[in-house]
């Protein structure tokens with residue numbers, strides 16, 4: 001019990017699961033029940049264009065996996081989104097390495113790639129791994145060779161903006177090397193905030209037949225050790241779909257998520273009766289408790305000092321999202337409206 005986050009902690013620093021679910025969940029639950037069988041597309045906060053596109057394709061009767069992949073491709077192709085695909089921030093060698101997974105509910109099949117270089121749309125390659133091989137996950141050079149065999153063209157994914165961010169970080173890394181630190185006028189630029197920058201897009205959907213699918217795609221942590229693989233391409237961590245129950249996906253600190261099989265856990269909680277939002281919160285609570293065993297992950301108050309978010313849809317079309325710390329939104333197209341809504345949260349961020 002020593003390592004459990006006490007009820008008092010929840011009350012002191014944020015709101016407990018019950019209260020958080022009440023704040024944003026009840027509305028969603030009621031809406032889902034009323035509109036059983038309706039289509040939904042849910043994504044991380046950077047996914048508003050993805051949910052729009054996904055819904056457009058669901059309305060045309062497209063497979064939910066094709067719908068969500070087409071949605072995230074918009075973000076993968078966007079040089080201004082620094083967390084995914086082209087324009088993504090590179091590893092410590094200045095090389096962009098991408099991770100992605102897809103999962104298709106009706107066939108309970110999945111595919112993934114990790115540490116993939118020079119290919120803009122890892123999510124498309126992940127789908128081909130699923131469809132054209134007897135494997136689930138291809139990595140590194142093998143993944144690149146596979147992509148090229150399927151006609152993907154190699155491109156330089158490092159935009160000037162991302163290269164400069166990498167260079168500035170490298171320059172300020174140490175005063176015991178031959179690199180001079182950034183000039184003062186450069187230090188004030190956005191690169192300062194690039195430390196520990198990371199990001200991902202997850203997108204999950206349910207179609208009019210009640211079939212589910214999902215995709216997660218990312219460039220992972222900025223300045224990661226080359227070869228580092230996050231949670232996004234790990235089925236059960238960054239993404240999980242069970243067509244009888246629901247779909248879940250994640251963004252945020254991948255290591256914490258991998259160690260707790262987060263997305264699987266969310267779907268598992270939904271299978272035992274939790275609403276999507278409750279399932280996300282319960283999973284975050286479990287991860288927060290386990291993090292107590294690793295003091296380097298904790299802030300002065302003994303709470304996780306990292307961000308992690310989950311998104312979920314159940315078989316009835318109810319949806320929800322929750323995050324470790326307050327202040328996030330996620331994207332949802334509920335069939336009527338495409339919007340960003342507040343995520344429930346485990347801990348309230350101090351102003």
Ligand code: ASP
Nearest residue numbers: 198199200220230252254
């Ligand atoms: N989950 C991603 C990873 O660990 C990063 C993120 O979503 O911010 O690679």
